[in-house]
Amino acid sequence: MSDRSFIRADRTSVFVRELDRAYPLIERGDGVWLHDTAGNAYLDAVSGGAMVTSLGHGDVPGIIDAAAAQARRLSFVYNVHVTSPAQEELAAELVKLAPEGFTRVHFTSGGTEANELGLRMARSYHVERGEPSRHLIISPAQSYHGASIATFGLTGRAGLQSPYQPYIQQQPHIAPSTWRTDPTGEAALAELDRVIAEAGPENVAAFLLEPVSAASLPGYSPPEAFWRGLEQRRREHGFLIWFDEVVTGLGRTGTWFAADQMPVVPDIITTAKGLGAGFIPIGGMLVRDHVYQAVAAGSRAFEPGHTWDGAPVSCAVGLAVIDRLRSEKLVESVRERGPGLRQALEDALAGCDMVREVRGRGFLLGVSYVDPDDGESFLDPALGVAGRIDQEARDRQLVIYSTQPTADGFAGDQTLLAPAFVATDGELDEIVERVAATVRAVEAAVKKEIAGRRS
Numbered sequence: 235m236s237d238r239s240f241i242r243a244d245r246t247s248v249f250v251r252e253l254d255r256a257y258p259l260i261e262r263g264d265g266v267w268l269h270d271t272a273g274n275a276y277l278d279a280v281s282g283g284a285m286v287t288s289l290g291h292g293d294v295p296g297i298i299d300a301a302a303a304q305a306r307r308l309s310f311v312y313n314v315h316v317t318s319p320a321q322e323e324l325a326a327e328l329v330k331l332a333p334e335g336f337t338r339v340h341f342t343s344g345g346t347e348a349n350e351l352g353l354r355m356a357r358s359y360h361v362e363r364g365e366p367s368r369h370l371i372i373s374p375a376q377s378y379h380g381a382s383i384a385t386f387g388l389t390g391r392a393g394l395q396s397p398y399q400p401y402i403q404q405q406p407h408i409a410p411s412t413w414r415t416d417p418t419g420e421a422a423l424a425e426l427d428r429v430i431a432e433a434g435p436e437n438v439a440a441f442l443l444e445p446v447s448a449a450s451l452p453g454y455s456p457p458e459a460f461w462r463g464l465e466q467r468r469r470e471h472g473f474l475i476w477f478d479e480v481v482t483g484l485g486r487t488g489t490w491f492a493a494d495q496m497p498v499v500p501d502i503i504t505t506a507k508g509l510g511a512g513f514i515p516i517g518g519m520l521v522r523d524h525v526y527q528a529v530a531a532g533s534r535a536f537e538p539g540h541t542w543d544g545a546p547v548s549c550a551v552g553l554a555v556i557d558r559l560r561s562e563k564l565v566e567s568v569r570e571r572g573p574g575l576r577q578a579l580e581d582a583l584a585g586c587d588m589v590r591e592v593r594g595r596g597f598l599l600g601v602s603y604v605d606p607d608d609g610e611s612f613l614d615p616a617l618g619v620a621g622r623i624d625q626e627a628r629d630r631q632l633v634i635y636s637t638q639p640t641a642d643g644f645a646g647d648q649t650l651l652a653p654a655f656v657a658t659d660g661e662l663d664e665i666v667e668r669v670a671a672t673v674r675a676v677e678a679a680v681k682k683e684i685a686g687r688r689s
Contacts, residue, residue, distance in 0.1 A: 263291025419460030452600025
């Protein structure tokens with residue numbers, strides 16, 4: 235591929251995220267394809283790289299027109315002073331789509347802000363009810379909830395928190411219930427009991443988790459026993475359950491919210507990526523009525539406030555996204571095709587000694603890798619398998635997202651897949667084929683390198 239189709243740190247005014255990486259220069263997209271300035275076409279298996287573009291790339295019917303029409307009427311007002319029809323209509327639509335009992339939405343400009351808002355809501359709920367000691371948020375350690383200083387504290391991953399730890403309010407965490415240490419969920423419940431006892435039940439505000447994890451532990455959900463135990467402890471100790479659905483909201487797992495598939499109903503849901511579908515930044519926090527009523531019966535004020543919260547153009551786009559998902563029955567399509575996609579991926583990777591597990595729901599899937607010698611140990615981080623997987627995929631003109639959180643102690647190298655809902659069956663087959671070829675090529679090289687170390 236031509237070097238002119240890549241941007242490097244020494245050739246740009248952009249402060250890029252990784253200074254040693256070459257970034258393909260993408261100039262346009264259509265559906266699940268991204269096209270760079272040299273004419274190369276990349277198959278996008280992660281919805282823009284961040285699980286966002288659920289409707290695909292390009293001029294999706296109705297979306298741009300909705301934004302333009304709203305901008306001509308009213309582009310911005312600050313919702314501290316006024317509201318707008320677009321905001322009112324979008325809130326009403328989301329309440330209809332949310333699990334039973336959700337009655338209010340506060341909009342934000344993205345996922346991190348939505349989780350910041352959820353953090354304030356969990357605190358405010360208890361303060362309004364006369365329990366001001368409740369301030370701790372317990373969550374699985376292997377998670378991701380945003381890139382602000384406050385949301386960094388909601389994950390127990392030292393690799394993400396460093397070097398910002400002096401600023402971070404540390405929150406308590408438990409280990410996730412994966413095949414490696416806790417396949418039943420009983421150990422996590424025992425750890426949760428210990429954490430609650432040590433913190434003091436009167437100090438616990440909420441338990442936060444991704445019902446289906448994204449980048450931190452792709453495609454993972456806790457086992458059934460953990461959910462039942464979590465519900466028991468909510469009733470016993472009075473904390474809230476908060477679902478981070480920044481990724482899973484708006485159809486990613488085959489239902490409007492992943493909460494629809496879970497055996498417990500959360501008190502708070504935060505969401506973002508799928509609501510704007512890559513056309514505009516927007517997120518939101520949804521609450522059940524009893525959470526709202528705590529404020530209504532108390533101070534009657536909730537002061538979160540970011541400038542672009544509930545902006546008319548953002549809300550108009552959100553309405554158009556929901557309309558498109560409905561009219562094309564895309565959530566139903568994900569629900570129907572997701573199991574087949576997962577099975578096809580499992581079949582294509584069968585016999586790969588480096589692949590331990592394929593997991594996930596809908597169009598949110600994860601592949602976990604292990605040492606091919608024993609099928610269980612983490613791969614040596616020095617092998618750089620996650621990076622090699624992504625590089626090999628890029629060489630095959632495939633965009634996927636792999637991570638290496640080995641230092642966290644809960645997961646090793648892994649790959650995330652999250653294609654756009656509009657992908658055809660043929661394009662899904664092509665994604666599976668290229669992923670399998672990528673993994674097999676990297677596995678062969680890794681096995682050779684491991685054998686060379688032993689000789």
